[in-house]
Amino acid sequence: MTPLSQLLPGQYGKLTSLNPERSVDQRLMALGLLPGMVLKLVRKAPLGDPLAIEFAGQVVSLRLTEAQTIIIDVAADCPIQRPRPQA
């Protein structure tokens, strides 16, 4: 149970909870980021903020403050979930 803001670049895990009250989280849910989904912290911007996260085959940027309440279950052996089977 780690806040997304504390992940290291390259780390990934399952989304355990976000805060549906916030408009940021509502936007992320509309983009398909739902509990149980695997997401990866791709990198941090050169100044450390915002973050680039990858889920469902798309890369999205998110500010550090907004990533603090997005909780991830970091699982090193968990493959990145893709909506389609890999060829």
Next chain:
Amino acid sequence: MSAAEQGLTVALVGNPNTGKSTLFNALTGLRQRVGNYPGVTVARKSGQCDCGDGTKVELIDLPGLYSLSAASPDEQVVIDALSGHLAEDRRPDAVVVVIDATNLLRNLFLASQLSELDLPVVLVLNQADVATEQGLKINTELLSRRLGGIPVVLTSAWKGEGIAAVRRAIGEALRARVRMPAVEWPSLVAEALADVAAGVAADIGRAPGRADVERLLFDSTSSVGQRLGWAAPRRDVVIRAARDKVRRAGYNPLAAEPLIHYERLRKLLEGVVQGGGNRTGGSAAVDQVLLHRVLGPVVFAGIMLGMFAAVFWLAKFPMQWISGGVDALKLGVAPLLDGMPMLQSLVTDGMIGGVGAFLAFLPQILILFLFVSILEDSGYMARAAFIMDRLFSWCGLNGKSFVPLLSGFACAIPGILSTRTIEDPKARLATAFAVPFMSCSARFPVYALMCAAFIGPLYGPGWESVVMVGMHCVGLLFAVPTAFVLTRFVLKVKPQPFVLELPRYQMPKPRDVLWRMWQNAAEFVSRAGTVIFAITIIVWALSYFPRDPAVEQRIRATSVGVAPEVVDAQVQSAYVEQSWMGRFGKSVQPIFDPCGFDWKITVGVLASFPAREVIVSTLGVTYSVGEGAEADSKHLQQVMRAAKWTEGPRVGTPIFSLAAILALMVFFALCSQCGPTVATLAQETGGWKWAAISFVYMTALAWLMAVAVYQGVSRLA
């Protein structure tokens, strides 16, 4: 009678960046803006589309959006348009949902929400070329069947592939009127929706649409209640009870909608898409370099420097050609009107000058938009925003504010126009408001004149550069706190989350880039151009009338034996002195007295409200040096150095003291002295309110700071 005359309308909807505008252009032939960036389409764009069988429909290009929850004004527009609640539009007869074929699941979420609107739907899977490249095979027939038989078309809008099929599909949708099946809600959620619907019907006496009910139940803040006239206490009671029901079904009411839709879509897409590997791989490799901790900012700085240099220096050449052409035209036309001095002056100084005044901005606009289009269409703009966001987020702006602010250092007009790339309305407005503070190239001649005439000779070239650099920072110094206050305390617009898609990199299409340049230039000329033209004519009239020939006769009679150009300059000066502008300048001089400006400077300041660079030539006229003085005119510099107060408490002391020249430069650094900027602000903020606020605020600030500098420096010195 054609269908368009009967008023059949079809709306284009979809996620940002899917190719709606490209498809719109292909279908209507009426080309318009193409952007590779969420939120580019803000205005309502419409055109006529032929359905292939002679039926014509009006096609509307709606803003891109990810979901129907009305978080932003763009989303609100789409909801209102599709449910028929926009004042100027009827409800469309069908919707074309444009989808990125490489990301069906995410794109179909919006389509799934739209199914609740009960409109015939055509599904367009665009960017098929990229899907093929990625090895994706999409079974459109299966998808169509699972979606209740709605037409599903695969297209490559920018190659023009599949366009004819889209036309036919629109015709078919209008004829057969097949709907996409609605979601099957879990029974408790369905009950909750029914409760809300019943509550609305009971209170306002009319059954609401399905989509409206869903917005009421699922969105934390929704303007639907307000629109329906469903008032607060009753509404809140009903909705709270309904949300409790959703909770009993095991869903957070605010998360229920995406969870249930995505669940549905995942099942629906089973077996529809085959193949496909790493979709973000190629771009990820490029990002390794372009977003690298060290290389990223270096490349970024290089690109931005190149862009700035192009807008600042490269544009100078075509600008010179334009002003050369305008001057040649004046010289060519003037003899035709000899003997009619008033008409001659109106045509040459007023009308031709007025056209020249806005044409002069075109090179900078075109060059900036060349860069902006390439940056957007290639996918780099989102990365630029990603790199810069940290520097801007604290004052309520975001990473996308950088390009507009930077180009503001060359010219505010293209800078303000480029704020269109910012989708957050709050940050967009605050950025547009801050851009005119940047020290544009038109301020340069003022600084150059003052430095060359005073700072250099008195304090040496070292101080000249210090003052030059300092003046370029003054605007920035005030712009940042202004943006902070504006976003924090003044603007009531809800801020948008900075959730920015980093799209895949793509080679920009020269045709799209050129089209975007042309569109922006054309829009600027047609909208701001007329205002600029009008302002120029008005200022011309104010400094031309009244024109009593006796003034000229008196001067010519008393100056026998004086060189003719000296006499001409004196006549010019005398005419301006007794024109409305001159009289006005003299009467408001007391206001500018605390800044250390005499009436001649005051006239110059007033005359340069339409365009600040005019100050140099106006000072040339009021100081009797003659028309057409430039910043490097040694004569003007000499006259200014010699100018002394002839009355008042400062009589005998130089007008251009250190305090006065610093005050004058600070005034020009901050004052809103640019008609085109004000007109462009009005164009881009959708009305004169913010343009007026900007004008008053900047001008008042400029005066205050000029007073502070003059009083401060004269006490110290």
